[in-house]
Amino acid sequence: MAMIARGSLDTSEALDVLRTSSLTRVVQEEIERIILSGAYAPGEKLNEKTLADQLGVSRGPVREAFQALHVRGLVEMIPNRGVFVQRISRHDAVAIYDVRAGLFGTACRLLAERITTAQSAELHALIAQMDVAGKKRDLDAYFPLNIAFHTAIVTGTDNRILSETYFGLVSRLQLFRARGLVHGGGFESSNIEHRAIVTALDDRNPHAAFEAGFAHVQAGKARILASGDPQQGRT
């Protein structure tokens, strides 16, 4: 036991994996991946035995994973009927966006009180890169940069509760597919909002930081809801 990977660079990492790894955990992450990949549409049924066979396990771990996914808002459960991919109605999406806006604004506010020069520099760099991608109308480049910007702010607060809650909401919103930012115009205004956030952070102005962060997500909500009218989730 003690001789495992003694010279390996990631021994502690491997131990971490062992410490948190259980079959249920793995199954949960795999089902989450399947759901968010869109392989099953919202409202579609997730059959216990089918999934268990696909993953090469029995129904027990699958059922346990379902419980976790239910609390996380990714599936809905109906007793004696089964488990279904969570449907997100327009109304639900609005509610999630409002909470996400509040949390992101809170992250900005908290970060404004403790931001380091390194963190600030990282955000400025991301904005510069987004400017480039925006000028090229390169959505595939802009998207991950945008995510990285938000992630940097949220994780920068060093508040695990905040991060988990925020990213949980982001996952849920992935079930409400209708990518905004798609039609041009989203680029410029979005990055203008990013600059407003970083300005408030650099000023160490919690007040302004919250407002800028809140307003940014609300603007994102408006962009998403304006574009398209997804059929799904007529709950």
Place this chain on the structure above:
Amino acid sequence: MAMIARGSLDTSEALDVLRTSSLTRVVQEEIERIILSGAYAPGEKLNEKTLADQLGVSRGPVREAFQALHVRGLVEMIPNRGVFVQRISRHDAVAIYDVRAGLFGTACRLLAERITTAQSAELHALIAQMDVAGKKRDLDAYFPLNIAFHTAIVTGTDNRILSETYFGLVSRLQLFRARGLVHGGGFESSNIEHRAIVTALDDRNPHAAFEAGFAHVQAGKARILASGDPQQGRT
């Protein structure tokens, strides 16, 4: 089937119970009750078989309930070791309070845009009652009123995601026992803050409402952390 309780007043309610009721759900709620009652101290082990026997079920539903409680932050799980009541360190409590402050401020902000006269009247009435209880130094009367005030604001937003997230955090904080408000002085300042919130709501000023709500929870955090130095949760 169709003749069940045809004349009953709560037929739909009974159907609701049936719709959401499963053994796992009941077990989960019962274990949650046990945990929050303090019957098990934070860090204490929850034995599967013992709980299953107590509740008169097998280990399956108990394990499923554990998964849900883990996601909700009420228990921690260590593979091959078992399930333990979640320990909340001082650092954790600060993090939870910060997020709760952001969510409560967000609730105030959202409510400011849609508050009805009835809702406002309810909040004013609660403040008046808290004044009375405060003057009498009647903690047992003040506490539930205080909770009712916060609940009215959060549920008043009519945002289920917000409510669930907020009350989830409140539950977690119950594991960090050290009731503030205990020593006098908490009363007056707390209710002064309540008035500031309602004033902002009546003014339909989202900006001021957020600030008042955020500040109120932060003040509560300070009151709790100032009083006592709980031993538990030395994570």
Place this chain on the structure above:
DNA sequence: TCATTGCCAATTGTTGACAATAGGCAATAA
């Protein structure tokens, strides 16, 4: 005395089997 090794009981992890429920389909009757 103290550290190490090896066994053992207790507990968790996983599985397969059995019971209960739901939904579909065919048979029946109006």
Place this chain on the structure above:
DNA sequence: TTATTGCCTATTGTCAACAATTGGCAATGA
């Protein structure tokens, strides 16, 4: 033809048994 009834299959809910892991305890040896 259409609605209703009664089976029947598929799926979920629950359980008990088996496998695997852990931690404690005694035995051993320095």
